Amino acid sequence: MTAVRCYPGIKAREPIGHYIIAYHEPATIMKIFSSAQIKAADAYTIAQEPVSSLQLMERAAEKCAAWLDLHFTPQTPFHIFCGMGNNGGDGWVIARLLLKKGYTVTAYLLHHTTRQSADNAANQQVFREQYPQHVRDIYEVGDFPVLASPCVIVDAIFGTGLNRAIDGWVAGIIHKINDQRNGNTIVAIDIPSGMLADASSLHIPTVKAHHTLSFEFYKLAFLMPENAAIAGEVHVLPIGLHPEYITHTPVRFHLTDPEMIHTIYQPRDPFAHKGTYGHALLIAGSYGKMGAAVLSAKACLHTGAGLVSSYIPECGYNIMQIAEPCAMCITDIHPHYNSHFQEVFRNNETTDQYKCIGIGPGLGTETATAKALEKLLELYNRPMVIDADALNILASYPYLLRKVPPGSILTPHPKEFTRLFGPSANHFDRLELLSQKAVSTQLYILLKGRYTAMACPDGAVYFNPTGNPGMATGGSGDVLTGILTSLLAQGYSPKAALLLGTYLHGMAGDLAAAKYSQEAMAATDIITCLGQAFLYIKGL
């Protein structure tokens, strides 16, 4: 079942994020299965539904043909490149279905092996019998056709059964297909040929698709920044894989979705007073970087914390009081940076007063700041939010990481992550390192990106689908720190705060982009749109 959802006031087809374009039932979209698990889901469905593998292939191809028919007209010629496995089998069925709908179709068989899957053979035979004049065979690069533009190229060469890097003349064909990108549309079936679903495809020849029609699930590879230019726009097409398998099979990787977020969100108590929703403390700012402190305090307030106190250097007092009158201010003895914030916690009473501390935006990395951070970590034992320069201090003094209260949330961007935990050869290795570090430190680690990855102490990783390139702007991270600190102060568990806060942040960013454009939006606009994002989540 596919249901189209959209934000209030935003057209369903606004190209802001995948999830706005089409939304699928949580059971099908939330879990990210490996290619081995997808194969098992396939087998389970065939055995339990029951359905024959040929029927399942027909079902999958029908979904693809329907999608293609919705997005193109019979005036556009189709060139469908088929491999010898089941991905190629899908290609034969798509070719047959499109011809039936009145499209001009040529199907090409790549003879990359002498072994053909049974379902591929069966569908190829049907096609050759019905449409012999529509088939061409490819044995070498020289057999690649001359294609008149504009046309649609369907890549059904390799799917999730790819077991090694593509080389030789088949790699030549992949390059030829990519040479046709300009002026034509390349649509990959299930996964672009050459791309590995669960491992890095760096330096491997891969089809560079404009669209990928992925069966039932997102593949982990689609969420990796290194593959951004390969899969294009991903469309998940449900093909009716067995819900029992989907529900009961454990996975490490998940994609958060609106329904999941709606269940995390807690409506406010009608009898609430400002004490109900916690007192948050944000330790931020330095000379020239007071904006970071203001943004995090504003975001914290607009996410619902009962009280917000901002700990800032002397120089920022007027700035903060004028920019955010709803926040209280504590100033450091130093005029330009924070050097004695641990002194806020003279006794247990004050430690208890602040339900959560967020630290880092615009903080600077002065030695006195680092010393104060060490003392703070010794005094405060609730989960904190640690960002920006506070992370850079942890990277400079790695022993401090052991003092961070368990359950705290670290929010590095990729460079901060590398400073903290070292470099990785590719984004799959980095994801593994992220997950390992969350387990070994018992902290939540949020790695910022197009699909921000949130690693939990139990080894699970959640990807966030909201957000857009307009958020790659100064202050966006400070806003996230304020949001997360606010949710923790209000009593959300670290995991709930992490998933909800990151989703809200991205959604507010999407709403800001829709209103002002990705170019013109600034971090302050993300805060302005937080209210609309809350209303959307509440109203789901």
Ligand SMILES: NC(=O)C1=CN([C@@H]2O[C@H](COP(=O)(O)OP(=O)(O)OC[C@H]3O[C@@H](n4cnc5c(N)ncnc54)[C@H](OP(=O)(O)O)[C@@H]3O)[C@@H](O)[C@H]2O)[C@H](O)CC1
């Ligand atoms: N998910 C589902 O429920 C459904 C999926 N469908 C489609 O099936 C494919 C997976 O099909 P499978 O047959 O397992 O694998 P592929 O078609 O992707 O590829 C297998 C063939 O590829 C050859 N191969 C593998 N790597 C290379 C390479 N680097 N160079 C050359 N050839 C390669 C392999 O050859 P061997 O020599 O290793 O035997 C095979 O010939 C899935 O992606 C979906 O598209 C169903 O149709 C519907 C249900």
Ligand SMILES: [K+]
């Ligand atoms: K493919």
